[in-house]
Amino acid sequence: MKDFNGKIAVVTGGGTGMGRELVRQLVAQGAHVAMCDLFADAMAETVRLADADGRPQGVRITSHIADVGDEEQMNRFAAEVARDHGVEHINLLINNAGIGGGGSFVLADRAEWDRVFNICWFGVYYSCRAFLPALLKSDEGHIVNTSSANGFWAALMPGVSHTAYSAAKFAVKGFTEALVTDFRNYAPHLKASVVMPGGVGTPIGINSRRVLSGDELTDAARERIRGQLKMFGTKDVEALDDAALEAAEKEFVKRFETMASTTATRAATIILDGVKDERWRILVGDDVTRLDRRVRADPERAYEPNFEAYAPD
Numbered sequence: 001m002k003d004f005n006g007k008i009a010v011v012t013g014g015g016t017g018m019g020r021e022l023v024r025q026l027v028a029q030g031a032h033v034a035m036c037d038l039f040a041d042a043m044a045e046t047v048r049l050a051d052a053d054g055r056p057q058g059v060r061i062t063s064h065i066a067d068v069g070d071e072e073q074m075n076r077f078a079a080e081v082a083r084d085h086g087v088e089h090i091n092l093l094i095n096n097a098g099i100g101g102g103g104s105f106v107l108a109d110r111a112e113w114d115r116v117f118n119i120c121w122f123g124v125y126y127s128c129r130a131f132l133p134a135l136l137k138s139d140e141g142h143i144v145n146t147s148s149a150n151g152f153w154a155a156l157m158p159g160v161s162h163t164a165y166s167a168a169k170f171a172v173k174g175f176t177e178a179l180v181t182d183f184r185n186y187a188p189h190l191k192a193s194v195v196m197p198g199g200v201g202t203p204i205g206i207n208s209r210r211v212l213s214g215d216e217l218t219d220a221a222r223e224r225i226r227g228q229l230k231m232f233g234t235k236d237v238e239a240l241d242d243a244a245l246e247a248a249e250k251e252f253v254k255r256f257e258t259m260a261s262t263t264a265t266r267a268a269t270i271i272l273d274g275v276k277d278e279r280w281r282i283l284v285g286d287d288v289t290r291l292d293r294r295v296r297a298d299p300e301r302a303y304e305p306n307f308e309a310y311a312p313d
């Protein structure tokens, strides 16, 4: 797909972060976009920004409330896209929605673990199932599935557990790599790419909390925040009370957004350029590029606590 003008694109998780920037850039390049998210207010802000960028005349944006982890809702979303855009086909499906959490298989709350896996893996799978018929009807189509650095290296940082997310992101990577051959065999007008971002400055921390436990500070949320604090070397996290945990979470989210090596805008450009270049493997950021090299060079050491995962070259 060499350009997006006039194409029909679907983006999951278009309410903030990389999804929002993907919607904006696709619209600016003349694509009609249907996005879904859990939050109407976030999608309304994405539409407002796309309009402020100068939406090309006649370009449609539609917003749909749909939970990617619910197959029925994804099938309804696909039907709404056909209805609202008056088309039987789509050209581009970007499965971007995801959340973090479920760090430790030993300690994490079971419901949280399952929800993270459900969104990050089944969200991609259900979406591909729901939209495959429309992709097959296109004259050219492309599926982009967002995995992560944790799709090939299964720790948040050296020594920091990340089991549910990593399991899901490995699944996304394996599935998408398998689609490359499957499409070549049985649907040669379709392509597939797996996206592996390193640190990208987005509100994923806030959104993950909003999706998993809303405003309530549940036991699972306390555990998650403690894990995040340990990651940044905070000592005695067990002693912190709820107010201190809430404050620490806000600080963590701010640090993550500002420390990340790539902005969401830049990440979206890298992803869309990767689609145009027909790359099946899209690494987003210098940090993940280095990590990829390191893990391949010395896989046996990859989970040693002193593995220099993100150190500069």
Ligand SMILES: NC(=O)c1ccc[n+]([C@@H]2O[C@H](COP(=O)([O-])OP(=O)(O)OC[C@H]3O[C@@H](n4cnc5c(N)ncnc54)[C@H](O)[C@@H]3O)[C@@H](O)[C@H]2O)c1
Residues within 6 Å of the ligand: 012, 013, 014, 015, 016, 017, 018, 019, 036, 037, 038, 039, 042, 066, 067, 068, 069, 096, 097, 098, 099, 100, 119, 123, 146, 147, 148, 149, 196, 197, 198, 199, 200, 201, 202, 203, 204, 205, 207, 208, 211, 260, 264
């Ligand atoms: N930010 C990073 O550093 C980073 C790194 C690697 C991979 N990723 C992946 O990139 C993707 C985008 O993340 P982001 O950083 O832009 O996060 P983000 O939180 O800014 O955006 C994710 C969007 O998905 C939505 N969403 C969450 N659960 C959903 C559900 N069940 N159904 C529909 N929408 C849902 C959220 O409301 C949000 O609008 C995710 O898959 C994430 O795992 C992010």
